[in-house]
Amino acid sequence: MKLSGQVVQQASGTLALADERLAVDVQIMQKEGRAGRLNGAVLIHTDGREVDVAELTVTLGRAPWRLVPSDRPPTVGWSDEGLVVSPLLFVGGAAGDERIAVSGSWRSDGQGALRVTATHMFLDTLEGAFERPASYGGVVDLDATIRGTPQEPIVKARVAISEGRVQRFSYQSLVGRVDHAGEMFDVDLRLDQSPGVWMNAAGTVPLAMFNPGLAERPIHLVVTSSSIGLGLIEGLTDVVRNVTGELRVNATVVGTSRDPHFQGDVGLTNAAFLVTLTGVRYQNGRAALTLASDRIGVDTLHIEDGNRRPLDAHGSLGTHEMTVGDLEIDAQAQGFEIVRNEFGRLAVDLTLRLRGRLETPRLGGVITIASGDLKVDEILARTLFQPYATEAMSTTVVDAVAALNPWDRLGLDISLHVPTQMRLTGENVQVSPDTPVGLGNINLRVGGDLYLYKDPGQPPSVTGSLDRIAGTYTFQGRRFDIDEAGSSINFHGDLNPEAYVSVTRLISGVLTRVTITGELRSPAIQLTSTPPLDQSDILSLIVFNTSTNQLSSAQQQELALRGATLAAGFFAAPLLSALESELGLDTLDIEPAGELGTGPKVTVGEEIAPGLIARFSRQFGSEPYDEATVEYYLARILRLRATFSDAASVSTRASFRRVERAGVDLLIFFSF
Known part of the structure; x- marks a missing residue:
């Protein structure tokens, strides 16, 4: 049902009538968790069209407003001519210093005047009463007079808000008048953000600007400002920090409610800020925008990085019916820094074109890396292993700038x-x-050439190759040189490129070669040499500088463990087979990483006596441990197994197994 134009989802309570005294206690529920309550009593006059309000408490959410008692109870009367209210005064707030007063009449012939005043009313308390984050704050003083008829109301109001806030943007005061008649607002408001920093808006605004279903009406609103400090942006977003600079606005909004236009100019000077994500600080920013009836001209947009390398842009944005249409923005820069953080440093030369419409912009052009030093380990650790926050985040208001992300x-x-x-x-x-x-x-x-392509609403595509690769690669503690003629990283559309990287090192007269191939997320490794040797001998040369048949027993065990560990990080089945054969191992096994976060497990085993098998295992991952097992075959169906581990009360995440420090098991095998 509807009550005073508001949809009520549920109303429940009690009404009690005795000796012309009506007691009311009603709970009202709306959607989105809004709730209210009416509690009080009225004396009904004999004509049934007038009541004396003996007591009344109106609760909005958790904030009660209580009628101030008086010697003569206030009266509310109604008739075919309208509504008459003798002074009603409500108080609220913890200290009782918030007040709302209603008095006067509102008649169907337009002759009445209903006055509503609010004194020292806290917007935070009023909105926060509904148990949701308060988007608005401040202390309000309001004096409004309502005339006209319910069908065509006429409102004249003066409003003053001190210590105000909208979301995270705070301001010192908002003062002025707002009049309404004939579906038109006549406003004259001044916003003071801080001493000497102000913005003024004066003129007429049709109600159809907020209700498109109404008839089209003209608009004329003049907006002027002092030089406004850009630091207030930090109250709206975390995208940038340490913001300085000044903004000046001189604009007039003309046209109609369906097709408003802007005339005037906007200037930006001495802008500086730090981009939180990239760590780059920019300075000496300036911009000059010209506002015309159908276009916003970007006459100048200039910003410099920390090395005073500039980025310049110019162009225009078409405007029509409160939307930004055709985009024509061109930007150029030389050696412009775009990354300076824990992931490295990167500077680029760029020539870019922004075209299309604001709702579906398209960015094209050429970017050339001018200089760069990227830390691949940090980048992969963040993008592959920590793509989202691992800790719960508290609920915060929406970041106004981040919400505009057009990606x-x-x-x-x-x-x-x-x-x-x-x-x-x-x-x-x-x-x-x-x-x-x-x-x-x-x-x-x-070095190489890549091509980035993306359609709106689709994932990006990357093609091309990095086919000029030079430098060094450390493998198993040995430094290898990149084979520049035989190495490349190729992109075939997704962000998981195919690599073919070959490195070489001369060891004891043997040219060893390590080749990494396959997709970046699941690479394979191959060991070759000149003259040709078995892969186990090549790994032995790399690790111990000698062949496998020259290794001691301890070195053979270490080589087996290194080979198995290496295979756990790569696809290297041929290397495992070669090590098993060369070292005479009965077991060289790798269990892949588990689904519940456990890492791979490497096991080396050998039969040291008839029926007596010894195994050593190492578990990798977030809860690593070593485990030694000795197993003896008592009979075909009966085995005795002793296990020793350094896992101090570690419970693995496997569903059916727990790792203890030591234990003896008797195993019985049968089939049916």
Whole structure:
């Protein structure tokens, strides 16, 4: 049902009538968790069209407003001519210093005047009463007079808000008048953000601006400002920090409610800020925008990085019916820094074009890496293994700038040229989570050409290759040189490129070669040499500088463990088979990473006496441990197994197994 134009989802309570006294206690529920309550008593006059309000408490959410008692109870009367209210005064707030008063009449012939005043009313308390974050704050003083008829009301109001807030934007005061008649607002408001920093809006605004179903009406609103400090942006977003600079607005809104236009200009000077995500600080920013009836001209947009390298842009944005239409923005920069954080540093030359419409913009052009030093280990750790926050975040208001992120609506068509000035470094680069060994340490310089393409609402596509690779690669503690003629990283559309990287090192007269191939997230490794040797001998040369038949027993065990550990991080089945054969092992096994976050497990085993088998296992991952097992075959169906582990009260995440420090098991095998 509807009550005073508001949809009420549920109303429940009691009404009690005795000796012309009506007691009311009604709970009202609306959607979105809004609730209210009416509690009080009225004395009904004999004509049935007038009541004396003996007591009344109106509760909005958790905030009660109580009628101030008086010697003569206030009266509310109604008739065919209208509504008459003798002074009603409500108080609220913890200190009782918030007041709302209603008095006067509102008649169907338009002759009445109903006055509503609010004194020292806190917007935070009023909105927060409904148990949701308060979007508005401040202390309000209001004096409004309502005339006319319910069908065509005439409102004249003066409003003053001190210490105000809208979301995260705070201001010192908002003062002025707002009049309404004939579906038109006549406003004259001044906003003071801080001493000497103000914005004024004066003119007429049709109600149809907020209700498109109404008839089209003209608009004329003049907006002027002092130089406004850009630091107030930090109250709206975390995207940028340490913001300084000044903004000046001189604009007039003309046209109609369905097709408003802007005339005037907007200026920006001395802008500086730090981009939180990239860590780059920009300075000496300035902009000049010209507002015309059908277009916003970007006459100048200039910003410099920390090395005073500039980015300049110019162009225009078409406007029509409160929307931004055709985009024509061009930007150029040389050696402009775009990354400076824990992931490295990156500067680019760029020539970009922004076209299309605001709802589906398309960015095209050419970007050339001018200089770069990227830490691959940090980038992969963040993008592959920590793509989202691992800790619960408290509920906060929406970031006004981040909410405008156009990525999903954006189209891309960019050529990315990478000269060999770009350097890639990393220590123990990991491409899969919870693996005991990564790709190794890299120190590379790469070059090539990539092409970035994206349609609105679609994932990005990357094609091309980095086919100029030079530098060094550390494998098993040995530094290898990149084979520049035989190495490349190729993109075939997705963000999981195919790599073919070959490195060489001369060891004891043997040219050893390590080749990494396959997709980045699941690479394979191959060991070859000149003259040709078995893969186990090649690994032995790399690790111990000698062949496998020259290794001691302890070295053979370490080699087996290293080989198995290496295979746990790569696809290297041939290497495992070669090690088993060369070292005479009965068991060299790898269990892949588990689904519940456990890492891979490597097991080495050998039959040391008839029926007596010894195994050693190492579990990698977030809860690593070592485990030794001795198993004796008592009979065909009966075995005795003793287990020793350094897992101090570690319970693995496997569903059916618990790891203890020591234990003896008697195993019975049968089939049916």
